[in-house]
Amino acid sequence: MEISRLLIVLAIYLAFRYFIRGRNSNPAATMAHGKVTEIDNPVIFKALVSSGPVVVDFFATWCGPCKAIAPVVGQLSETYPNVRFIQVDVEKVPSIAQEHAIRAMPTFVLYKDGKQAEKRVVGGNMKELEDMIKRIIA
Template identity: 55%
Template sequence: MSLLLRTFPVITSRSLLSTRPLTRTFRMSSHASADNASIGVHNLTSKKDFDEALAVKGSLMVVDFFATWCGPCKVIAPQVVEMSNRFKNARFYKIDVDELPAVAQELGITAMPTFVLFKDGEKVQDVVGARTAVLEKAIQTHCN
């Protein structure tokens, strides 16, 4: 599994007041195994990456469908990263709907952010909107 580091802007109340945005560096990979799930949110940049991640059995897969221009997506992003650090039995991914429109269309994504939860390759729930408490409850429900 190849790893690379990417730096993403993190939107906080402090960064909104500053001219210099805060950033965080996350360890990224195309997919993570259920036995050795790495912490963080991983970008899926191709249909092949999505299919490979979906094929991993034994852990909950949480996919954040977002857009770079989406304000609510930016607001909830730090909470999703925090959840990825707390829920060690779940794998967290992001898909930019403008980069992979076919995957978004296949799953019927019509609003951002939309979080789709998969268990053993099957869709078990989706959460539409930047609703942190609802997302966290859904993850707790399906994360064994």
């Protein structure tokens, strides 16, 4: 009798985990498109921005504008293959978001050889982002 209760509870738990994993495995939830890599570790983040031209997309999965521009950012990552495109979910890695004083999503911070560009792009202005990308690869 005790084993049957345990098995029922285990079956409910496993069904619940399966259901939750199915909901969270939505590929659109990370919004990564093209050659964009999502980063969830501050050490890896620092390593990736330390060299070469880098575009960092600070986003949130609940952010409507972030979802709308994700395919465009993916296209830019294909257009500029020599630029590293990375995404940081501000809720998964709040330490990186706080370090960069992110107040709105999406916010794009650009780096060239480890040095942060003076200007950042806040919002979905893709023309301004592409102009900034052209500056860091020049």
